[in-house]
Structures are given as structure tokens and as C-alpha cells.
Amino acid sequence: MxxxxxxxxxxxxxxxxxxxxxxxxxxxxxxxxxxxxxxxxxxxxxxxxxxxxxxxxxxxxxxxxxxxxxxxxxxxxxxxxxxxxxxxxxxxxxxxxxxxxxxxxxxxxxxxxxxxxxxxxxxxxxxxxxxxxxxxxxxxxxxxxxxxxxxxxAEAEAEQLRTAMATRAVIDQAIGIVTHLLDCDPGRAFDVLRVLSQRTNRKLSAVAAQIVRAKGRGGTRELRRLLAELP
The missing domain is CATH 3.30.450.40 (GAF domain)
Structure with missing residues (x-):
């Protein structure tokens, strides 16, 4: 309780x-x-x-x-x-x-x-x-x-659900942007975001939010490098 x-x-x-x-x-x-x-x-x-x-x-x-x-x-x-x-x-x-x-x-x-x-x-x-x-x-x-x-x-559970949905939406938007920038499939785009999150020691949602705010501008070279490093 x-x-x-x-x-x-x-x-x-x-x-x-x-x-x-x-x-x-x-x-x-x-x-x-x-x-x-x-x-x-x-x-x-x-x-x-x-x-x-x-x-x-x-x-x-x-x-x-x-x-x-x-x-x-x-x-x-x-x-x-x-x-x-x-x-x-x-x-x-x-x-x-x-x-x-x-x-x-x-x-x-x-x-x-x-x-x-x-x-x-x-x-x-x-x-x-x-x-x-x-x-x-x-x-x-x-x-x-x-x-x-x-x-x-119940209120706490609803707030957690709202937060999770908002976070998922931002990550999906970032995947869409990276997919377009790198001309790759969504799975590879997600892997790029995950690696970027690990290397910058930031939450995946924070990395995604930054990419969405910038609409992918200014980070294409780094994203391509990370994509090239993926197995």
C-alpha cells in the first residue's frame, strides 16, 4: 500500500x-x-x-x-x-x-x-x-x-502509460528520420539510435528527442558512421 x-x-x-x-x-x-x-x-x-x-x-x-x-x-x-x-x-x-x-x-x-x-x-x-x-x-x-x-x-499507472506512449512516439519519429537520412530499414535505424544512446550515456528517449528536434540536421555524418559500424 x-x-x-x-x-x-x-x-x-x-x-x-x-x-x-x-x-x-x-x-x-x-x-x-x-x-x-x-x-x-x-x-x-x-x-x-x-x-x-x-x-x-x-x-x-x-x-x-x-x-x-x-x-x-x-x-x-x-x-x-x-x-x-x-x-x-x-x-x-x-x-x-x-x-x-x-x-x-x-x-x-x-x-x-x-x-x-x-x-x-x-x-x-x-x-x-x-x-x-x-x-x-x-x-x-x-x-x-x-x-x-x-x-x-490508478493515477500513477495512467501517468506511466502516458509517459511510455509519448516516449514511444518520439522514438518512432526518430526512427523514421534516421531511416530517411541513411536510406536503411527501421530495424537498422533503431540499432543506430541504440548505439548512439550507449556511447553518449544518454537515455534512448533523450537521443530520439534530440534528433526529432533537429529533424536530423547536423548529425548525418555521425549516424552514417554508426551505421557502418553495425554488424
């Missing part, structure tokens, strides 16, 4: 998702979002630097509510981290930052897993309706990124 792997394009979407998720869950005081691209690269965004630290810690240790939720594709949380000891490193880091509860909501849309982790300063559990709403928002975000990727990919 080329556009999804572009952090500059993905980050604003994840920030917006986090803000919207917080508004869906009464009692939530912070959120972090993690998205895993099809190629394996991860992107994250958090509403506060402390939450970014917790997200990075989970990635580093492979433990935490977000990691477990992503693996199981089920909501994983802790109503009170003072009593819940499932993730020692994460738990200590969260409590040190004044956090008491968390809930990680995962979705997988079009092969793109997204996990939204919500945090609270007091013992807390998001309602089923809140979890469902957060999941819908995450699916919408992943779907939007996939559609953007598809659109960008």
Missing part, C-alpha cells in the same frame, strides 16, 4: 480517528491508534505524548492490550490497572502516567488492521455501544485509506 505507507498522508487520518473515538466513549480521556499496512509497516498516532510512549512500548515488548486485541480481533481492556497484572511493563508505565483503565478496539478492513486504544484516569469500561461506534469509525478510516491508495495507484 504505497499511499498508506506514506506517514504524512496516514497520520492526519489516524489523529482524526483518535479524536472521534474519544468523543464516542464517555469517560475516555485519551486515545492512541495503530494501523498495520499490508507490507508490514506500522503507523500510529496518539492524543498525548504519554500515550505514544505506551504504544511504542507495546510494539517493543509485544505485550499490551493493543497487541492482544490485534492478535485476537476482539476488544481487550483493563477496568482497573491497579488490580490487572496481565501486562507488567505496560501496566507500570500506564500507572506511572496516572492511567487506571484502558480498552483496545480492533478491526480489520480490507486486510488493514487498525486498533484504537482508549484510556481513562479512573476505573472504567466503555459501553458496548461505544465500542461498536469506535469500530465503525476505524473501519471507515481504513476503508478511506484503501480507496485513496487505489485512486493514487
Amino acid at each position: 504505497d499511499t498508506v505507507t506514506d506517514g504524512a498522508a496516514v497520520a492526519p487520518r489516524l489523529v482524526l480517528l483518535g479524536r472521534r473515538a474519544m468523543r464516542c466513549a464517555a469517560g475516555c480521556r485519551g486515545a492512541s491508534v495503530f494501523l498495520r499496512c499490508p507490507g508490514g509497516e506500522g503507523h500510529s498516532a496518539s492524543s498525548h505524548p504519554d500515550l505514544a510512549v505506551l504504544a511504542a512500548l507495546q510494539e517493543e515488548t509485544g505485550e499490551g492490550p493493543g497487541v492482544d486485541a490485534a492478535r485476537s480481533l476482539r476488544t481487550v481492556g483493563a477496568v482497573d490497572l491497579v488490580a490487572d497484572t496481565r501486562w507488567p511493563d505496560f501496566r507500570i508505565a500506564a500507572l506511572e502516567r496516572g492511567l487506571r483503565a484502558c480498552a483496545a478496539v480492533p478491526v480489520a478492513a480490507g486486510g488493514v488492521p487498525v486498533t484504537v486504544t482508549l484510556y481513562a484516569f479512573r476505573p472504567w469500561r466503555p459501553t458496548a455501544a461505544a465500542r461498536e461506534a469506535v469500530g465503525v469509525l476505524a473501519e471507515e478510516t481504513a476503508g478511506g485509506l484503501l480507496r485513496e491508495r487505489a485512486r493514487t495507484g
Whole structure:
């Protein structure tokens, strides 16, 4: 996913998702979002630097509510981290930052897993309706990124095709000019252009464009010499 792997394009979407998720869950005081691209690269965004630290810690240790939720594709949380000891490193880091509860909501849309982790300063559990709403928002975000990727990919492919067609047209024109100047067949004319490209260390399209611009004037002698050298 080329556009999804572009952090500059993905980050604003994840920030917006986090803000919207917080508004869906009464009692939530912070959120972090993690998205895993099809190629394996991860992107994250958090509403506060402390939450970014917790997200990075989970990635580093492979433990935490977000990691477990992503693996199981089920909501994983802790109503009170003072009593819940499932993730020692994460738990200590969260409590040190004044956090008491968390809930990680995962979705997988079009092969793109997204996990939204919500945090609270007091013992807390998001309602089923809140979890469902957060999941819908995450699916919408992943779907939007996939559609953007598809659109960008189609535009890039179309541009490559246009460039290839324009390049082919210039080369064909140059072959026509060389064929006329040297009174040879198109295959031999193409070989002359290819050798000229190699010896001048320029792209074939650039050599062809120069010949087309000059309409073959000024280079006939060199072209004849190259033709004579061909096997």
C-alpha cells in the first residue's frame, strides 16, 4: 500500500480517528491508534505524548492490550490497572502516567488492521455501544485509506502509460528520420539510435528527442558512421 505507507498522508487520518473515538466513549480521556499496512509497516498516532510512549512500548515488548486485541480481533481492556497484572511493563508505565483503565478496539478492513486504544484516569469500561461506534469509525478510516491508495495507484499507472506512449512516439519519429537520412530499414535505424544512446550515456528517449528536434540536421555524418559500424 504505497499511499498508506506514506506517514504524512496516514497520520492526519489516524489523529482524526483518535479524536472521534474519544468523543464516542464517555469517560475516555485519551486515545492512541495503530494501523498495520499490508507490507508490514506500522503507523500510529496518539492524543498525548504519554500515550505514544505506551504504544511504542507495546510494539517493543509485544505485550499490551493493543497487541492482544490485534492478535485476537476482539476488544481487550483493563477496568482497573491497579488490580490487572496481565501486562507488567505496560501496566507500570500506564500507572506511572496516572492511567487506571484502558480498552483496545480492533478491526480489520480490507486486510488493514487498525486498533484504537482508549484510556481513562479512573476505573472504567466503555459501553458496548461505544465500542461498536469506535469500530465503525476505524473501519471507515481504513476503508478511506484503501480507496485513496487505489485512486493514487490508478493515477500513477495512467501517468506511466502516458509517459511510455509519448516516449514511444518520439522514438518512432526518430526512427523514421534516421531511416530517411541513411536510406536503411527501421530495424537498422533503431540499432543506430541504440548505439548512439550507449556511447553518449544518454537515455534512448533523450537521443530520439534530440534528433526529432533537429529533424536530423547536423548529425548525418555521425549516424552514417554508426551505421557502418553495425554488424
